[in-house]
Amino acid sequence: MSGINSALSVVVAGGGTAGHIEPALAVADAVKALAPDTTVTALGTARGLETTLVPARGYTLELIPPVPLPRKPTMDLVKLPLRIRASVRKTREVLDAVDADVIVGFGGYVALPAYLAARGGVLRRRRTIPIVIHEANASAGIANKIGARLATRVLAAVPGSGVKNRGASDADIVGIPVRASIANFDRAGLRAQAREYFGLPLDGPVLLVFGGSQGAKSLNDAVSGAARELADAGISVLHAHGPKNTLDATQFSEAAPYVAVPYLSRMDLAYAAADAAICRSGAMTVAEVSSVGLPAVYVPLPHGNGEQELNAKPVVAAGGAVIVSDADLTPTFVADTVVPLLTDSPRLQAMSAAAAGVGHRTAATEIARIVLDTARKSNTEARNNTAVRNTNRGNR
Known part of the structure; x- marks a missing residue:
């Protein structure tokens, strides 16, 4: 019974x-x-x-x-x-x-x-x-x-x-x-350990890029296409391109490396290493990124019922993120919009606090x-x- x-x-x-x-x-x-x-x-x-x-x-x-x-x-x-x-x-x-x-x-x-x-x-x-x-x-x-x-x-x-x-x-x-592990996350406290783990410099901004467990070609192409502009601005990149994708990341600066990996098994350390992220806006992704207080550029999936854009809107409204369409995510966008964001510490701090305020x-x-x-x-x-x-x- x-x-x-x-x-x-x-x-x-x-x-x-x-x-x-x-x-x-x-x-x-x-x-x-x-x-x-x-x-x-x-x-x-x-x-x-x-x-x-x-x-x-x-x-x-x-x-x-x-x-x-x-x-x-x-x-x-x-x-x-x-x-x-x-x-x-x-x-x-x-x-x-x-x-x-x-x-x-x-x-x-x-x-x-x-x-x-x-x-x-x-x-x-x-x-x-x-x-x-x-x-x-x-x-x-x-x-x-x-x-x-x-x-x-x-x-x-x-x-x-x-x-x-x-x-x-x-x-x-x-x-x-x-x-x-995410709910009780101390991003600042893990920063040094996380950067060492991925072979990233201890100082300087880091951009985290991931497109879900399988990666996303549009994200891969846009960010890798702006590798020179990112390096020239002193921005390092941690990029999970997906296990079935390949990414030839040209290294333009030893001081600001472009670290490309198929998959991130330690997302907690990836969040800790980063100052901002470019990613899709699935509900779980938005929840985790917001909870750890990471500013984000959300790129909703271009198909489906539009739910990914809806998922990101509360964080955008609070000031913790921006949205760009898949079609508008280009190397030029990364160079003209993302690079200035990563080099603006006061703005990043404000966005971080806003994102964390939305998280539950x-x-x-x-x-x-x-x-x-x-x-x-x-x-x-x-x-x-x-x-x-x-x-x-x-x-x-």
Whole structure:
């Protein structure tokens, strides 16, 4: 019988991309910090980044069939009901096996089956499990919009995301949860160590460039194309170009090197080494960059529903960042706009303070408290119901 144990069981559903997985793991870490005896299980799919990220953080990963939601009428839409049914059935088996007291959903391919399985969904049997939803993006995805109608609590990073609590009240705004190493980050204190780690000079401005886990050609071309102007201004560059991309970085100055790497495994040190960043504006990226107080030039993805630009707007409005379109990010832009920024210390300091003011360093802990309160209530109700049933059987 699910939910009759005194120890709590939390299931996080946020597979597929790092933007779904990292918030889920940040909340998982915060749950364990607040209630160490809690069991945390992550749902994921065999093709998502969670297959490496989740085990690396020490959590059990249970795989379920993914349910991508087609946005256009295709054969995938015809197959959707069967896919949902199969995924919900497998998810329900996992929930039963771990005695789940609460589901915490962050959107993505695994979220919708989790929401339906928790509430009975297409299977319509067994007890319901409360759902807590967190929407990280400025514009909610389909899974979370559906899940919000079933959820006990609905949380969001920013107002106006399109998800609401039942009764049409707005979602509770808590920000985006970031891992503890970022939430408790001392960028200035790690600066010397970080610069030594990457082979960067201890003095002088450093520009950090990254385009997500796979890199971004437009960012690579624009910044490397302005390498001479950056070096002439005394600006060093730490550039993660992506594991499948190549970047021939010409060294124009020994005093201001251009350090190009395929991937940054120590993002904390990359943030500490830098004075400003050029990057995409996915929700998780904006959250982390803001939390550490790093001024940024955000370059939203040129496709999709425009959510990346929306993600960056609050930081831009506060004065902690600027936005440039992908098409307008050129070597000339870097030379004419980014170089003057990196050489203007008072402006960088003001932007850093503004960015940090937008960040929500305590979001993971706030969400974890809500999750644990919901789980405790669910667990208590389940145990009380079991006791009533046992008493009724004894009276027959």
